[in-house]
Amino acid sequence: GENVEQHPSTLSVQEGDSAVIKCTYSDSASNYFPWYKQELGKRPQLIIDIRSNVGEKKDQRIAVTLNKTAKHFSLHITETQPEDSAVYFCAASIDGGATNKLIFGTGTLLAVQP
Amino acid sequence: DAMVIQNPRYQVTQFGKPVTLSCSQTLNHNVMYWYQQKSSQAPKLLFHYYDKDFNNEADTPDNFQSRRPNTSFCFLDIRSPGLGDAAMYLCATSRFQRYEQYFGPGTRLTVT
Numbered sequence: 306g307e308n309v310e311q312h313p314s315t316l317s318v319q320e321g322d323s324a325v326i327k328c329t330y331s332d333s334a335s336n337y338f339p340w341y342k343q344e345l346g347k348r349p350q351l352i353i354d355i356r357s358n359v360g361e362k363k364d365q366r367i368a369v370t371l372n373k374t375a376k377h378f379s380l381h382i383t384e385t386q387p388e389d390s391a392v393y394f395c396a397a398s399i400d401g402g403a404t405n406k407l408i409f410g411t412g413t414l415l416a417v418q419p
Numbered sequence: 420d421a422m423v424i425q426n427p428r429y430q431v432t433q434f435g436k437p438v439t440l441s442c443s444q445t446l447n448h449n450v451m452y453w454y455q456q457k458s459s460q461a462p463k464l465l466f467h468y469y470d471k472d473f474n475n476e477a478d479t480p481d482n483f484q485s486r487r488p489n490t491s492f493c494f495l496d497i498r499s500p501g502l503g504d505a506a507m508y509l510c511a512t513s514r515f516q517r518y519e520q521y522f523g524p525g526t527r528l529t530v531t
Contacts, residue, residue: 337518348509348522349462356518394461398518405450405518409461 307332309397311410318385319418326413328395329377337398337405338371338378343412344391352393353380385417422446423523425510431529432500440495440526442510449515451493453485456507456525468493469515497528505530 308331318324328338336357341349355362355369355378362369368381382389395410424443432438442451450469454462466475468487482504484496497504510523 339518339520341522346527348524350522351519354518405513405520406464406467407462407520409463412459412461 307335307397307399307408309395309408309410311395311413313413314411315414315416317416317418320385320387322385324380324382324385324389324415324417326380326393326395326415327377328379328397328410329375330397330408331376332397332399333373333376335397335399335408338369339396339398339407340367340369340380341394341396341409342391343394349394382415385415387417387419390415390417423510423512423521425508425523425526427526428524429527429529431531432497433531434502435499438497438500438528440497440508440528442493442495442523443491444510444512444521444523445491446512446514446521447490448512448521449490450513451487452511452513452520453483453493453495454509454511455504456509458506462509465495500528500530502530504528 311328339354342352343349353367355371366383371378392412392414394412396407398405426441452467453465456462465479486494507525507527509525511520513520
């Protein structure tokens with residue numbers, strides 16, 4: 306089955322710096338890659354996603370890149386702000402027909418220091 | 420606003436005492452999921468429904484059951500909670516043939 310590895314497990318940056326979180330997946334059939342942000346005690350919230358027919362997607366300060374050949378994808382946050390501090394999860398989806406099953410990475414705790 | 424609602428937000432139960440967590444949605448999505456999330460870990464899929472079709476993950480313990488009486492509601496039943504079942508339980512929904520999953524706020528379960 307699909308396995309998703311995520312690095313680093315913790316990341317501390319200064320406010321205004323960039324942050325990069327990387328994930329690798331094992332199943333070449335995966336075709337959907339979302340990123341979720343989860344603040345302490347709150348629900349995971351989708352912040353950006355990318356499908357396998359696209360190499361890069363950007364939304365304001367957040368971007369995701371996908372390398373299908375290498376089977377890895379990355380989240381890039383520019384001009385980080387203290388409110389970006391949270392746990393970030395990557396995920397990969399195997400299209401199982403009627404439903405999609407998300408396989409999550411282990412999470413990255415991002416701390417943005419003011 | 421369309422949303423995913425979970426009740427209660429916090430639940431305390433005793434070791435071995437059955438407990439039911441509920442999820443409702445106003446998104447009219449076909450698929451509903453239950454995840455277990457332990458501290459500092461990723462959400463782990465327990466099972467999901469596509470309409471009334473139930474799909475259990477191979478490693479979900481028999482202690483966990485689910486019911487979906489209609490499109491809007493889904494329940495998670497834990498028949499005999501153990502200390503290891505203390506976790507955040509997240510409900511999520513998605514539309515058929517769409518990928519995005521929308522999560523509810525979760526129910527934090529404590530087992531004493």
